[in-house]
Structure formats: C-alpha cells, structure tokens
Amino acid sequence: MDLALAPETLARWQFGITTVYHFLFVPLTISLAALTAGLQTAWVRTENEKYLRATKFWGKLFLINIAMGVVTGIVQEFQFGMNWSDYSRFVGDIFGAPLAFEALIAFFFESTFIGLWIFGWDKLPKRIHLACMWMVSIGTILSAYFILAANSWMQHPVGYRINEERGRAELTDFWQVLTQNTALTQFFHTMTAAFLVGGAFMVGISAFHLARKKHIPVMRTSLRLGLITLIIAGLGTAISGDLLGKVMFKQQPMKMAAAEALWDGEAPAPFSVFAYGDVDKGHNSVAIEIPGLLSFLANDDFTSYVPGINDINKAEQEKFGPGDYRPNIPVAYWGFRWMIGFGMASLGIGMLGLWLTRKKFMLAPGLRTGEDEVPNLVLFKRKALSPRLGRWYWIIALWTMAFPLIANSWGWIFTEMGRQPWVVYGVLRTRDAVSPGVSQGEVLTSMIVFTTLYAVLAVIEVKLLVKYVKAGPPELTEDDLNPPTKIGGDSRDPDRPMAFSY
Amino acid sequence: MELHDVWFVLIAVLWIGYFFLEGFDFGIGVLTKVLARGRPEKRVLINTIGPVWDGNEVWLLTAGGATFAAFPEWYATLFSGFYLPLLIILVCLIVRGVAFEYRVKRPEENWQRNWEAAIFWTSLIPAFLWGVAFGNIVRGVKIDGNMEYVGTFWDLLNPYALLGGLVTLTLFTFHGAVFASLKTVGDIRARARALALKLGLVTAVLALLFLVWTQLDSGDSWSFMAMVIAVVALVGAIGAIRVGREGWSFALSGITIAAAVAMLFLALFPNVMPSSLNAEWSLTVTNASSSPYTLKIMTWCAAIATPLVLLYQSWTYWVFRKRIGTQHLAETH
8 A cells, every 4th residue: 555645544534634723723712711711800890991801802893712622622533433443442541631621621611611701791691791701711721731731641650550451551640641740731831831922922913903003092901912922822832841850851742852863872962952863873974063052951960961863763762673763853853843943932922022022112101193193103202113113023023923934843853753653652553553453544544634624624614813913902881891790680671682693 | 329429410411411402502503594584583582592601511511520530431431432433522622612602793794794794604513413423322333342432424414313413402492592582672582482382393393303213222211211202292392382382481491301311321331331232342331440449439429519510601601591682782883
C-alpha cells in the first residue's frame, strides 16, 4: 500500500488537522469567557455603561467563536474510537476517565450556563446573570484541565500497570494522573497561552476601532485590558514554558533534543539559534549556538550534560528493540522556535503598547483640537507620534491577533509530533494504535469531509466575526439598563419581546 | 450487582437522558418544516429550544465519554465499526450547532433560509440514524474473535434497523410536537396539538411493530415489562394531547422514550454488542469493561456530579418556563 495514503498516515493527518483547527477556537473561548465575565462584573459593580457595552460586544464575539469550538470538539471525542480503536482498547481504562470527568463536570456546566447567559438578559436578576457567565468560564477552565491531564498521561504515563492478560494498561492511581507535574505544568502553560490569545484579540480589535477614532471609551478600556492581559499572560507563558521544558528534559529527553537539533550529547550543551542539518546522517551542517544555555534550560546549571538525539535513539533501541525512535526533527526544531518566537513577540508588543498608551499620554485631552476630533497616539506629553508611526502601531496591534494563535498551534504540533513514534511515550507506538478494521477509503472519506466542512465553516466564521467587529459595541436600550429583579423575568407585560431570540 | 453492571445501567440512563432531551429538540428541528407556517413561526419553534439544546447535546458527549471510560472495548468496536453512519451524525451535529448560533447573525433572508434548511436536515438525519444504530446494536452485528466489526456499511441497513430508525424519527418528532404545544401560544399551539395527535398514531403503529419484533428476537420478562410501560405511556401521551393536557402528554411521551430505550438495553444485557457470527465473540459487560478501580472512581464522580447536573439543568427549564409566540420576537432580524 502506498505509504502516503496508509490508514495510519491518514489518521494522523486527520487528527492533526482536526486538533489544530479545534484549538484555534479553544484558547480564545477560555480567555474571552473570563474577560467578558470580568467586564460584566465591572458593570455590575460600577454601573458604568461602557462596561455593559463592552460586555455585549466581546460577549457576542465570544459566542460566535465558542459555537465553532463546541462543534469541532465533538469530533475530537469520537475520533479516538473511529480512527484509533486499538489505542482506545489499550488505554481506555485510564484515558477514558478524565474524558468522562470532562463531560460530566465541565461540558454540562459550560453548555447549560451559556444558554442561561445568552437568553437570560431579561429573565435573570443581574447578579445571577453575571454568575452564569462566571460558571461558563469555570466550565471552560475545568474542561481544559481534564483534557490536559489526559494528554499529559500520554506524554508521561503514571499511575498505571500493564495487564498482560487483557493486553492493556490499567489505572492504579487516578490522583497521580490528575496531579502529576506534567499535567500541572501543561495546564499552567496552556492556560497562560490561552490568555495570550484573548489579550491579543482584544488589543487587535480595539486598535482597529481606535485607529478609526470610533467607540473611544469602550475601546480604550478594552485596549488597556487586552494589553494587561497580554503582558501577564506573556510572562506566565514564559515562566510556565521554562518549567514545562525542564519537566520534558527529564521525561522526554528525545523531544527536547529534537527541539534543539542536538545530535550528540554535550556538557555544557549549547542553545541553538539556527540550525540546518542532515537527518539521515544525524548531524547539523550549519549551526549558530549560544554556549551553555541549553544546559541551563534543562538543569538550571550552565555546565551540565544534555544527551543528544543519537545517544537517546541508541538507548531506546537497546530498551525497546530495533527501530527508529526519532521524531520528525525539522518539525520539532522549527515548531519549537515558531512557538517561542511568536509567543514572545506578542509579549513584546503588549509591553510596548502599554507603555505607549499610558494614561496621561494616550489620547491626552490637551491635544484635542475639537469636540469630535480624537487626538493621535502620543509619545511624549505634548508631542504626538508622527501620523505614520501612529498608524504603524495600530497595524502591528492588529496583526498581533494572529501571533499567539500561530504560537499555540506550533506548540501543539511540537508537543504531539515530538513524542512520535510513540502515542503513549514509551508504552504504545502510534502505528499500533490505529483502527485495524477501518479501511483506507473510510479514513480518506472522513478526512476529506472534515477538512472541507472545516474550511467552509472557517470562511463563514471569519466573515461573521469581521461583520460584528466592524459593527462595534451596541447602543444600550432601556431594557438593558433595567434588568429584571425576579428569576424568570418580570410579569409586567406578557407580550414583551424577548431580549434575545434566535 | 457488580460495578460493571452499575455502569451498564448508568450508560443506559445517559442514553435515556439524551433521547428524552435531544429527542424533543430533534423533533422541533424537523417540525420547523412540517408545522411552522411562515418564518416567524419557525423562529418561535427554534426559540422554544434555544436556551437548552446545547445542554441536551452534552448528554451524548457524556454517554460517549462514559462508554470510553467504562467499556473501552465497546467504545472501540462501536465507533470504528459504525464508521460512516457516525461520520454522518457528527457532520450533522456540527452543522446543526453552528446553524442555531449563526442563523440570526445576519439579516439577509437567504442566509437565514439556508440555516433553517440545515436545521431541518441535521435534526432529521441523526434522529433516524440513532434508531438504525441501536437497532443494529441490539440485533447483533458481524464481530470477529478480536472484537472487530467485519461487516460493511450496507450490512447496517437491514429491515429491523431501518424500522428502528423510523421509530426514533417519528417518536422524536411526536415528542417535539407535544413539546411545541407545551411551549407556545396562539395559532401554532393548536396546530401543534393536532399534528401531535396524528404523529402519535403513526408512531404507535411503528413502535409497536419494532418493540414486539425486539421482544420476540431477544427479550426476556424484564424487557417485556418495559415494553408494556412504553406502549401504555405512548397511548396515554396520545390520549392526553387529545384532551389538551399538554404537560401530561409531554411527561408520558418522555416515559415512552425512557421505557423503550430501557427495553433495548434490557434486551441487550448482559451483552453490550452481540456478535451475529458467533455468540462466543459477543462483547459483554464483563469482557468489554474497565478495571474495577476505574469503575469505582467513575462511580464516585457520577454519584456526585449527576444530581448536580439534573438540578441545574432543571433550573434552566424553570427559568425559561414561559410559553412564547410570534409576538415575543423582537422586530429586528
């Protein structure tokens, strides 16, 4: 059979495509839920209308986005059974439990309270309505935790034993699966990265309006909130990334050696800035390196020994029998760099932005020339940035929206492909995980169907987002400012139109 | 009763919850084409399930997740074996979820009509296919000694399973019509009642055929009892809608679904997926289940989470308890 179209290859492509696509929506959902809830809290506490307008604006974009996150998530749950049935048989005893927990505890929460939030504006007193949004936010975070615990078990299996008789792995300590350091650091890293996406999203869209001098009060608040989120999340991502890196150096040395294209073990080991190598011969032909830095990243010590790809491959061959235990090294190497590069660029832009938009400097009243005219972004107290530079800032801010998404996607590609040829590291190989009974035609069909469907939906989704972004925050009505005081809504006028209807 | 038996019951409960809840929202989706006159009425129908359909769908995700965790072999055989039908169901659920959320996001009539058509088809097809799938599970399919499904897609389209598909389709549509009559006011409510009555009679004939066939094929005295309950409840639901007791009718159509699903699971037990090639190769609650430790943890989780879920989901229905009609739709869109 043609290897390029072997069911295993197709199933892997399908998993990669559907997962990366699903994960374009997930981080934005997680962070926008919390940020929207935060803005709504600000409204409930201060009754300042700009917060309510901001809540409605970002809430709407959140809803357009979460719809896609939810529906593409359904595929993820069933894909294990469809394309990876031998995986499911082998690890279901362990992997299934956090998945079931996710559904029982997180999905029900999210989906039920989101219905209450969307339709509840005129049915719930404002504090209860606000609590619903926080419930949605908690639901999204819990969901991330359970799925990351499951994924971490694949990266670093703990709390299990192999049952030879049944030919499968069995759970012995669920608490360990939920609380192992891989799961906790991955959760920390993924959460902060998610807020990087939400922060950049807010910054970009606020910049879009501010550059056009529209909706200034709402967008100014949103811009600052976005910038602060971007910076806190950026720092958090860097710290958690460092922690996660150290964990991986211990647990998956091959993945980190591949991420650095470190072919042979060294002490001290250098950090690679750029490398071009020959995978077949197992060495780099061009390499620019910073001495000792990799040793430090791995072990907090500039001189320690870090094993290389060739050493680990040899050790694994001795342990698991003949074979090639190296992942796709160019993908791991460049994926790692794209992830860090785009993530750190987002952080840098956030810091620059926050500095440029300091309270007394940005849109300073002294620079107003007329009632309607809004001044440019200013650098020093009475000196505006040249219009050209000012424009560039807004353009960069807009492009920043894409950066954390690229970083996130490469982060996952690196994490998942860096573990190959294992699906469960050191326990189960990917080629032994596919469904033996599923034909090439079936996998090909589903891959074509999902890819086409996802492409069409992406176009629709982006167009809708653009439409609602351009529309800006809505004007408030009497009803918006006077939420009901009773659960189920007021009974004043039985024929009053619903605040929200499909 | 051992833990794997408990989980067999719990998975049955999750499917009952799913078919009870998503049953009426599938039904509403089908009725947008059959019952509604004009687009405002379509919108009224869609809004009756607006706040709840998403929560209803999670019952499926939970049933799937629970099967993965409690009966990994069942999960693996079922979803790799029923590959293409499941693919169709997944596509429908994706399009359906997006359709509900995106339909109102643009004012153009063309846009909204397309999404409305999508809601109709993506409600009808899964409502039918779930019946086909369960028909096949109960009847048994070609499973070999390695627990792999070795039949083809066409094997799944046998008369018994197709009849099962028609039963779920009509039963859910009936359930949806009763729900529509319970949740709406005005003209549409009266028509929903009249239609429910007709649908109920068609459902009764098909369901009786299917349930008796199941009973003769693989039933025991317990499944017989469930069958009697299902049939009596269905007759009661039809009678109640005839005399205008919508709440009772809805409760009874719900009981019909619950009892019918219970009957299928009772007919199945102790198998979870019988093999039609060799009874020895059947998947059972013992050879398909997880380890006792995993089942114990899952039992704790279910014991704590399930009552909470029922509590806050019921609260949602309470918050949105008011009937709606065309006068409640905002001017825009």
